Amino acid sequence: MKERVVVFGDAIIAIILTIIVLELPIQTATNGMVDMNSLFRAVGIYFISFCFVANLWFQTGYAFNKIEQVKNKDLVIYLLLLFFLSLVPSATRLLIEDTTKQTLLIYGVLTLIVTFVMRRLIVALTGQALTDDEQRNHRFHELNRQDIVAISFRLLLLVFGNFFVKPALVIYLILPILAFLQNIVDREEDNLVATLDEDQQADYFQDRDQLWGNSVRRYSTLLRDSMKQGNDQDPDRWKQVMSEWEGNIDQEINDRKKHLFELNDSDKHHAERDIARLEKQKQRLEMQKAMTERRLNQENTHKKK
Structure with a gap:
């Protein structure tokens, strides 16, 4: 229909x-x-x-x-x-x-x-x-x-x-x-x-503004990438984005850890939970990067054959 x-x-x-x-x-x-x-x-x-x-x-x-x-x-x-x-x-x-x-x-x-x-x-x-x-x-x-x-x-x-x-x-x-x-x-x-699983998709939309910095940068970067010839067949195009995303997560984890000692017990508990969430998010992102790298290597190997 x-x-x-x-x-x-x-x-x-x-x-x-x-x-x-x-x-x-x-x-x-x-x-x-x-x-x-x-x-x-x-x-x-x-x-x-x-x-x-x-x-x-x-x-x-x-x-x-x-x-x-x-x-x-x-x-x-x-x-x-x-x-x-x-x-x-x-x-x-x-x-x-x-x-x-x-x-x-x-x-x-x-x-x-x-x-x-x-x-x-x-x-x-x-x-x-x-x-x-x-x-x-x-x-x-x-x-x-x-x-x-x-x-x-x-x-x-x-x-x-x-x-x-x-x-x-x-x-x-x-x-x-x-x-x-x-x-x-x-x-x-x-x-x-x-290319992301459901958890990573939720993480992406939650951290999108922080990842790109601002809407103008996101718009210009995505538009420029879409104009590149053969962009749809290049799984390596998002490796830099993921690396920046991972760097932002590392920075946020480090910042939260530095200020843990300044918090009271209640706020410290919430901060520790946020750190644990960010570390899980980082693990999922590393897994996605590894999968992307393997897929890229497999495609390159297939092209050589």
């Missing part, structure tokens, strides 16, 4: 993109020459819609790949999403033919609805794919936070576009590109998490 749903959705999205490009109006002047200004504006607006639809296809396709079966509720949400998405060609044509505050508002409201429904679908599919309650709750919290930011920004953009039409068009162009890059980063991080 899942395969039929995905194929159906892919067909609808392909038709939508085809309709958008077929409806590109090409205006000619009185002398028969093509109006290049209107043509470039039309192609630019088409590119905005293309990026928006393509980004939706990427996000939903990746989310569906994580599950084995489509629930009835998710199917209804997906069909509702495709319905609103099918209105994008008409809204795009209106925006191309007459780029005004009203047509921009129609386009903005429609893309806002599509974005909201899509994000809710992704949250539902992600929850179905995760079996660990702690990971599911953490992922839900992160996705909901991203959704609040995305929807709030689009609402503000609707107001902004009512006063500044052309700058709002530029922002509508940038949004799907940024969203596409964010999807690449999320996928790259998922590839890392998939």
Whole structure:
């Protein structure tokens, strides 16, 4: 059933993109020459819609790949999403033919609805794919936070576009590109998490901010790694990340041990429990590094043969 749903959705999205490009109006002047200004504006607006639809296809396709079966509720949400998405060609044509505050508002409201429904679908599919309650709750919290930011920004953009039409068009162009890059980063991080067992995954999400230092460094590093040729087949790509992770754990253990004598009995007991937890976490990480090293050596040996 899942395969039929995905194929159906892919067909609808392909038709939508085809309709958008077929409806590109090409205006000619009185002398028969093509109006290049209107043509470039039309192609630019088409590119905005293309990026928006393509980004939706990427996000939903990746989310569906994580599950084995489509629930009835998710199917209804997906069909509702495709319905609103099918209105994008008409809204795009209106925006191309007459780029005004009203047509921009129609386009903005429609893309806002599509974005909201899509994000809710992704949250539902992600929850179905995760079996660990702690990971599911953490992922839900992160996705909901991203959704609040995305929807709030689009609402503000609707107001902004009512006063500044052309700058709002530029922002509508940038949004799907940024969203596409964010999807690449999320996928790259998922590839890392998939190599860890459940305990290590819980450790990773708990220590992620400390491991990467800040969100900007995590985003830039993951994006850069994802662009490397053959990155998906290189199990050695996370060895440096794991080494830094292990170094952070060692530092935290040493810091806690140094301050043990300054604590009272109750706080000392809690600190000792935290140290024991960190040491177990370190052991699991060392085991994962050893497994990665063995897999790398086996693959290198197989390539030589």
